[in-house]
Amino acid sequence: MHELAISRSIASIxxxxxxxxxxxxGTVTTVEVDIGHLRQVVxxxxxWAWSFVTEGTALDSSRLAVNHxxxxxxxxxxxxxxxxxxxxxxxxxxxxxxNVEVISGDEMVVVALIVxxxxx
Amino acid sequence: xxxxxxxxxxxxxSHEHLHDHxxxxxxxxxxxxxxxxxxxxxxxxxxxxxxxxxxxGNERIEVLERIFxxxxxxxxxxxxxxxxxxVTCINVMSSxxxxxxxxxxRTLTALKDTVRCGVIEGDIETSIDADRLAGTGATxxxxxxxxxxxxxxxxxxxxxxxxxxxxxxxxxxLVFVENVGNLVCPAEFDVGAHRRAMVASVTEGEDKPLxxxxxxxxxxxxxxxxxxxxxxxxxxxDQFLANIKAVNPDAAVFPMSATTGEGVDAWIEWVKQx
Numbered sequence: 001m002h003e004l005a006i007s008r009s010i011a012s013i014x015x016x017x018x019x020x021x022x023x024x025x026g027t028v029t030t031v032e033v034d035i036g037h038l039r040q041v042v043x044x045x046x047x048w049a050w051s052f053v054t055e056g057t058a059l060d061s062s063r064l065a066v067n068h069x070x071x072x073x074x075x076x077x078x079x080x081x082x083x084x085x086x087x088x089x090x091x092x093x094x095x096x097x098x099n100v101e102v103i104s105g106d107e108m109v110v111v112a113l114i115v116x117x118x119x120x
Numbered sequence: 121x122x123x124x125x126x127x128x129x130x131x132x133x134s135h136e137h138l139h140d141h142x143x144x145x146x147x148x149x150x151x152x153x154x155x156x157x158x159x160x161x162x163x164x165x166x167x168x169x170x171x172x173x174x175x176x177g178n179e180r181i182e183v184l185e186r187i188f189x190x191x192x193x194x195x196x197x198x199x200x201x202x203x204x205x206x207v208t209c210i211n212v213m214s215s216x217x218x219x220x221x222x223x224x225x226r227t228l229t230a231l232k233d234t235v236r237c238g239v240i241e242g243d244i245e246t247s248i249d250a251d252r253l254a255g256t257g258a259t260x261x262x263x264x265x266x267x268x269x270x271x272x273x274x275x276x277x278x279x280x281x282x283x284x285x286x287x288x289x290x291x292x293x294l295v296f297v298e299n300v301g302n303l304v305c306p307a308e309f310d311v312g313a314h315r316r317a318m319v320a321s322v323t324e325g326e327d328k329p330l331x332x333x334x335x336x337x338x339x340x341x342x343x344x345x346x347x348x349x350x351x352x353x354x355x356x357x358d359q360f361l362a363n364i365k366a367v368n369p370d371a372a373v374f375p376m377s378a379t380t381g382e383g384v385d386a387w388i389e390w391v392k393q394x
Contacts, residue, residue, distance in 0.1 A: 072161060089330065104164075110186075111183060114178045
């Protein structure tokens with residue numbers, strides 16, 4: 001359900017951003033988003049939700065391109081970088097310190113749209 | 121849904137493991153999922169927006185809008201409404217069955233004579249929880265997400281704005297938002313609360329903070345409910361507290377039993393601090 005709500009938000013941003021082009025008969029072919037690993041979104045589920053959230057709307061048959069951004073921490077104590085995979089323990093993988101900064105993995109952004117002009 | 125994205129290589133907590141799949145995985149015509157490497161992610165953070173168009177003949181429109189911006193704007197408006205009335209709002213989240221409503225009922229009863237409380241009660245269907253809180257002296261605004269809100273598994277800022285229309289904030293000091301029971305979705309949506317708390321329980325297992333870190337690191341207070349059941353369980357409280365510390369070292373933790381009242385006072389004090 002999480003992915004469904006997020007898909008709706010993406011669609012709303014995309015429709016608003018493409019409004020002028022859509023009004024001139026353009027078609028949105030691709031919507032590109034960055035989703036950070038820490039957001040607990042399943043990218044495949046987001047794509048699946050996109051297909052029926054956009055059905056029958058101005059974004060029908062557009063493609064959702066998801067860039068899945070890894071979660072990377074930087075340790076303030078030893079400076080090492082840690083890439084989190086399955087378990088989200090927010091500690092340094094090298095020295096175990098908990099004083100870490102999230103470098104990437106928090107993203108949740110509509111990056112861009114690709115619009116095709118249909119007027120020839 | 122909304123759980124971790126598990127990788128096909130089955131790696132577990134392998135800190136050194138770098139994602140080595142820079143290739144597009146094409147799942148279906150509706151979309152693609154691309155796994156970025158940490159190097160790509162770092163570069164992206166520095167040059168966000170500096171992409172080259174990849175479909176010639178088509179126009180690329182840069183958007184760069186955070187997906188939650190619209191919700192967050194509405195959340196800010198809710199917060200402003202609370203502030204204008206001098207009301208503190210606490211968003212209370214939990215998994216289904218952790219005892220959120222029982223904790224709230226006990227809290228409201230304890231505050232009855234000193235603090236004027238309101239509750240925005242989120243549920244997918246039914247008024248059962250709202251009915252349980254009705255005898256506590258608090259003002260209840262029920263919000264069924266199944267009723268015109270798509271049966272959502274969380275409350276978002278526009279829904280809370282809707283529920284606020286039925287609460288007279290000028291007659292209140294404190295508003296609890298009792299979110300829909302779910303450890304994933306509610307963590308993502310700012311509803312306009314000033315403080316965030318969650319109710320966990322000893323019947324849920326010690327690994328929950330590690331499995332739902334977005335929720336556990338998103339709150340300032342964590343109630344560990346149902347401690348009266350500890351003699352009957354193999355629950356390892358020390359391990360659970362260590363797991364909380366791993367994902368949220370700053371959280372205030374309150375082991376308690378909302379049923380017997382044991383340990384409730386410290387939590388009530390935290391609530392009053394707002």
